[in-house]
Amino acid sequence: MNFSKTLAGKLLLTSELPLTKPTIDYLIRTDQLKQLPSITTKYGRYQCNRCGNKNKQLFANIPCARCNHTHLYCRNCVQTGRVLQCDTLITWNGTVPSWSLQAQPCYWTGTLTPPQQKAAQSITQAISTHQNELLIWAVCGSGKTEMLFPAITKSIKERKRICIATPRADVVRELFPRLQHAFPHTEIEALYADSPDRTDKGQLIISTTHQLIRYHEAFDVMIIDEIDAFPFHHDQTLPYLTDRACKLDATSIYLTATPRPEHKRKIRQRKLPVQFVPIRFHGYPLPIPTLKIEINLRKKLKQGTEPKALQQFLVTRSTSRQLLIFVPTIELLKKVADHYQEVAVHAEDPARKEKVDQFRQKKIKTLVTTTILERGVTFPSVDVVVLDAGHHVFDEAALVQIAGRAGRSPGDPTGDVLFIHQGKTNAMEDAIAQIKMMNKKGKKR
Ligand SMILES: [Zn+2]
Numbered sequence: 001m002n003f004s005k006t007l008a009g010k011l012l013l014t015s016e017l018p019l020t021k022p023t024i025d026y027l028i029r030t031d032q033l034k035q036l037p038s039i040t041t042k043y044g045r046y047q048c049n050r051c052g053n054k055n056k057q058l059f060a061n062i063p064c065a066r067c068n069h070t071h072l073y074c075r076n077c078v079q080t081g082r083v084l085q086c087d088t089l090i091t092w093n094g095t096v097p098s099w100s101l102q103a104q105p106c107y108w109t110g111t112l113t114p115p116q117q118k119a120a121q122s123i124t125q126a127i128s129t130h131q132n133e134l135l136i137w138a139v140c141g142s143g144k145t146e147m148l149f150p151a152i153t154k155s156i157k158e159r160k161r162i163c164i165a166t167p168r169a170d171v172v173r174e175l176f177p178r179l180q181h182a183f184p185h186t187e188i189e190a191l192y193a194d195s196p197d198r199t200d201k202g203q204l205i206i207s208t209t210h211q212l213i214r215y216h217e218a219f220d221v222m223i224i225d226e227i228d229a230f231p232f233h234h235d236q237t238l239p240y241l242t243d244r245a246c247k248l249d250a251t252s253i254y255l256t257a258t259p260r261p262e263h264k265r266k267i268r269q270r271k272l273p274v275q276f277v278p279i280r281f282h283g284y285p286l287p288i289p290t291l292k293i294e295i296n297l298r299k300k301l302k303q304g305t306e307p308k309a310l311q312q313f314l315v316t317r318s319t320s321r322q323l324l325i326f327v328p329t330i331e332l333l334k335k336v337a338d339h340y341q342e343v344a345v346h347a348e349d350p351a352r353k354e355k356v357d358q359f360r361q362k363k364i365k366t367l368v369t370t371t372i373l374e375r376g377v378t379f380p381s382v383d384v385v386v387l388d389a390g391h392h393v394f395d396e397a398a399l400v401q402i403a404g405r406a407g408r409s410p411g412d413p414t415g416d417v418l419f420i421h422q423g424k425t426n427a428m429e430d431a432i433a434q435i436k437m438m439n440k441k442g443k444k445r
Contacts, residue, residue, distance in 0.1 A: 009218025140404025
């Protein structure tokens with residue numbers, strides 16, 4: 001039996017292997033499986049070889065039922081199953097899998113806009129020349145998935161293995177059917193906790209970054225969506241996992257609408273190649289936020305007094321569009337929603353999905369929200385207000401993303417974006433400067 005498709009590029013605990021004990025023993029004896037200690041404690045330095053954790057405080061002792069001993073285990077990756085010191089990790093050392101040859105794997109019939117095409121070309125070229133990394137700085141609403149199709153097509157033709165990693169399971173669920181549709185004869189897998197679409201032999205894998213804990217030197221192409229997004233930039237484990245999942249000569253493509261400062265610095269220092277997609281797929285520029293100062297705004301919001309700036313905006317705006325009101329805290333969310341008798345939504349809201357769906361179906365005219373709707377959601381025709389835009393949760397990236405909710409559809413490519421604040425912050429100024437820079441780049445084409 002050939003295990004190369006199911007086991008190549010994997011890093012599994014012996015207990016996770018879909019094989020019988022005699023088969024495992026046979027594969028180890030014939031050097032097709034390699035064993036690796038799960039936790040090493042050389043020279044007093046601890047390392048979990050599964051998640052890369054080296055922080056001693058994230059290891060603990062536990063009595064082991066299997067060997068009647070007390071063992072170390074890694075607390076950092078315990079969510080994906082506990083790794084005990086007496087466990088062994090397994091990698092594949094047998095024949096490399098050969099993916100089926102496809103002359104024309106892509107069935108997508110749409111056309112790319114010229115800026116999308118330019119980005120698609122740079123991605124394809126970066127992969128062909130084994131360039132280490134490339135960042136695609138593409139504005140919200142630029143149609144980034146389609147930009148990937150030419151590079152995915154070429155990679156499949158060359159029988160390469162591709163991963164699209166994203167911090168959020170929602171995105172995996174959304175991308176999976178679109179990619180299946182575009183590449184119907186390619187083995188595609190969607191990986192997130194409890195995913196039903198795990199086949200264990202995907203050539204193209206769409207995965208949350210956490211799920212890459214089971215991969216090792218698997219991919220020729222690693223595409224990381226929303227490289228700036230939480231929790232990627234908070235958690236050292238995730239960059240470690242994505243790195244390890246890449247083959248040594250792999251190309252990493254980063255997608256973002258709002259790069260973090262460290263990436264911007266690398267771009268300025270010319271250490272990270274970048275390709276801009278400064279214009280949306282419909283060709284219209286990004287709406288530029290208007291700033292409106294309101295004296296004693298926080299005090300008024302606390303007391304439940306309606307800010308004048310918002311009152312004025314609500315009276316004068318055209319009513320055909322829906323409205324998203326962003327607020328910085330759950331406390332304020334409730335106050336504002338109560339005052340205006342509107343629906344509110346936040347991250348822990350059990351009815352979150354229903355409310356967003358109702359808003360999408362236009363059953364709700366106004367939705368008050370925390371930053372959970374700052375990215376990843378598209379409504380065709382909305383105005384956007386940020387209340388207390390000077391609050392620290394609204395950093396530059398968040399404000400650019402929020403402003404990017406407006407004007408998404410070709411039928412209504414504009415939209416009002418209003419930041420109400422009680423004192424201008426650098427984040428507001430930088431967000432507006434970034435939006436203007438992209439619009440300028442978009443005009444120059
Ligand atoms: Zn670990």
